[in-house]
Amino acid sequence: MDFLGISLPSYSLETVFGSAISGVFLGAIYALVALGLTLIYGVLHIINFAHGTLLMLAMYAVFFLWSVFGVDPYLAMLIVVPGGYLFGYALQRSVIGRTSHGRDEIILLTTLGVSIVLENFALFAFSANERNVQVPYDFDGIDLGVVYIVWPQIAALVGSLLITAALWCFMRFTDTGKAIRAVAKERQGARLMGINVEHIFAVSFGIGTACVAAAASLLAPTYAVFPQVGYLFVLIAFTVVVLGGMGSFVGALVGGLVIGVTEQIGRLYLGESLGLITISAIFILILLFRPTGLFGQRL
Amino acid sequence: MLEIVEVKAGYGHAKVLHGVSLKVGEGELVALLGSNGAGKSTLNNNISGIYKPFAGSIRFDGAEIAGVRSEEIVDRGLIQVPEGRRVFPNMSVRENLELGSYRRATPNRARNIDRVVEIFPRLKERFDQYAGTLSGGEQQMLAIGRGLMAEPRLLILDEPSLGLSPLLVEEMFALIQKLRAEGLAIFLVEQNVVQSLEVADRAYVMENGLITVEGPAQDLMHDEELRRSYLGM
Ligand SMILES: Nc1ncnc2c1ncn2[C@@H]1O[C@H](COP(=O)(O)OP(=O)(O)OP(=O)(O)O)[C@@H](O)[C@H]1O
Ligand SMILES: [Mg+2]
Numbered sequence: 001m002d003f004l005g006i007s008l009p010s011y012s013l014e015t016v017f018g019s020a021i022s023g024v025f026l027g028a029i030y031a032l033v034a035l036g037l038t039l040i041y042g043v044l045h046i047i048n049f050a051h052g053t054l055l056m057l058a059m060y061a062v063f064f065l066w067s068v069f070g071v072d073p074y075l076a077m078l079i080v081v082p083g084g085y086l087f088g089y090a091l092q093r094s095v096i097g098r099t100s101h102g103r104d105e106i107i108l109l110t111t112l113g114v115s116i117v118l119e120n121f122a123l124f125a126f127s128a129n130e131r132n133v134q135v136p137y138d139f140d141g142i143d144l145g146v147v148y149i150v151w152p153q154i155a156a157l158v159g160s161l162l163i164t165a166a167l168w169c170f171m172r173f174t175d176t177g178k179a180i181r182a183v184a185k186e187r188q189g190a191r192l193m194g195i196n197v198e199h200i201f202a203v204s205f206g207i208g209t210a211c212v213a214a215a216a217s218l219l220a221p222t223y224a225v226f227p228q229v230g231y232l233f234v235l236i237a238f239t240v241v242v243l244g245g246m247g248s249f250v251g252a253l254v255g256g257l258v259i260g261v262t263e264q265i266g267r268l269y270l271g272e273s274l275g276l277i278t279i280s281a282i283f284i285l286i287l288l289f290r291p292t293g294l295f296g297q298r299l
Numbered sequence: 300m301l302e303i304v305e306v307k308a309g310y311g312h313a314k315v316l317h318g319v320s321l322k323v324g325e326g327e328l329v330a331l332l333g334s335n336g337a338g339k340s341t342l343n344n345n346i347s348g349i350y351k352p353f354a355g356s357i358r359f360d361g362a363e364i365a366g367v368r369s370e371e372i373v374d375r376g377l378i379q380v381p382e383g384r385r386v387f388p389n390m391s392v393r394e395n396l397e398l399g400s401y402r403r404a405t406p407n408r409a410r411n412i413d414r415v416v417e418i419f420p421r422l423k424e425r426f427d428q429y430a431g432t433l434s435g436g437e438q439q440m441l442a443i444g445r446g447l448m449a450e451p452r453l454l455i456l457d458e459p460s461l462g463l464s465p466l467l468v469e470e471m472f473a474l475i476q477k478l479r480a481e482g483l484a485i486f487l488v489e490q491n492v493v494q495s496l497e498v499a500d501r502a503y504v505m506e507n508g509l510i511t512v513e514g515p516a517q518d519l520m521h522d523e524e525l526r527r528s529y530l531g532m
Contacts, residue, residue: 175397175398175401175405178390178394178397178398178401179398179401181387181389181390181394182387182390182398184389185387185388185389185390186385186386186387186388188349188381188385189381189384189385189386189387190387190398191347191348191349191369191370192347192349192369192373192378192379192381192385193373193398193399193401193402193445193449194369194370194372194373194374194401194402194403194449195370195398195401195402196368196370
């Protein structure tokens with residue numbers, strides 16, 4: 001095969017299909033990280049630069065729960081998800097909200113500052129070494145013929161789908177979810193209905209952080225933890241958010257899957273490092289034809 | 300019920316209200332008239348806790364509410380239907396109404412939704428439509444319906460007839476009279492002078508952040524001087 005003058009290796013359909021499937025599992029995690037980012041963007045209208053750093057911290061939490069207390073990384077979700085929510089809530093309410101004085105450009109810089117502080121804290125406290133959670137079942141799985149899928153991949157996909165669905169229901173059917181959607185589009189109207197806008201901002205930030213905490217649990221069995229690990233995922237999550245449509249949940253899910261599959265197939269043909277180019281290529285293509293992303297604007 | 304004394308308010312260094320005093324009694328319909336930029340909405344938003352007055356006192360049922368958080372003011376039953384409707388455009392009519400009882404009268408939600416669609420049958424037809432896709436008149440009905448969901452004790456209506464066709468304006472004033480007849484106290488901010496004075500018990504005229512005329516609506520209606528100078532009739 002030949003692509004832009006570069007001759008590509010040719011693979012059997014099975015191999016390509018196999019890559020696509022493992023891309024779906026990877027994409028599910030991207031979707032989950034993007035979900036938190038898109039929620040925070042949709043409600044507070046800011047890009048949360050600390051998102052990747054929060055993912056990193058959550059991964060350390062999962063790692064230490066496992067290494068110190070022997071807690072299984074999936075079981076750790078019961079601790080890190082509520083913990084992430086509380087941490088995110090407190091961070092928004094006490095630092096980000098307070099320093100910003102309601103000005104979006106300041107919030108942006110504050111999240112950047114928070115991420116720098118937290119990352120250096122991690123570097124100082126945990127060192128730059130990579131650490132791995134080992135679970136006895138991380139190479140068990142099922143053979144689909146074209147591809148061998150390990151349980152952690154399945155858990156990532158199922159977990160992401162369940163969390164996305166749960167969050168969608170929460171936003172549709174609970175008063176707090178509705179208040180979040182109201183604040184996203186009409187803050188003053190929301191205030192006049194007795195909605196505490198500052199509280200809702202913090203709740204949204206808390207839920208966004210809980211999403212990365214869940215992602216951290218799902219990632220732990222397959223990915224190493226180190227202080228910069230967040231960037232890897234959050235850069236891709238930014239792409240997913242723009243691709244799916246800023247503020248759209250379904251967009252985050254579909255965008256995550258599209259990017260995951262694209263990345264895996266790109267790696268297959270172009271190799272480990274060059275493969276990531278395909279993400280940017282797909283990104284530019286979709287934005288050329290759909291500037292508002294796949295799923296426009298709606299929260 | 301609502302007692303405002305010498306309220307000074309504005310935005311940062313821009314002073315808008317220079318000492319406004321007015322009252323709304325139990326079950327009363329009081330109109331506030333005034334030209335564009337007089338400061339009427341500024342007053343409403345200071346009453347509702349969106350902004351904090353620089354000085355003066357706002358009492359509701361005898362309790363000081365100047366500078367109190369907006370959700371506590373909603374708790375007390377002082378509900379504002381704001382100028383420009385401010386419905387939630389990304390949510391259905393049903394969800395907009397539900398959020399009207401986010402803070403107050405939440406247990407009576409189902410019953411009050413029935414009551415609101417009885418008042419505004421048109422909302423029933425649009426129940427699952429996004430509020431952002433409603434016509435201006437329908438959005439105004441929704442905004443009032445959403446306000447009623449909280450079972451207000453005092454309802455502030457900020458220019459409810461703005462942008463409505465003459466027929467809908469008539470309907471709007473009929474509705475305001477009906478709500479009043481049911482015993483609801485209403486503070487009506489309007490530029491529609493004649494119709495407002497016809498339905499109101501008392502009225503105030505605001506000019507450049509000051510109350511310049513006040514009295515029973517009937518008197519204002521027949522005050523030749525006022526008709527010429529302030530109301531442009
Ligand atoms: N958010 C704001 N920031 C700064 N100035 C404001 C703000 N809102 C209103 N103003 C100013 O306050 C003054 C009074 O405005 P306000 O909206 O209270 O008038 P109004 O009587 O409600 O007028 P209208 O009948 O046009 O609604 C105006 O000069 C306006 O420019
Ligand atoms: Mg106004």
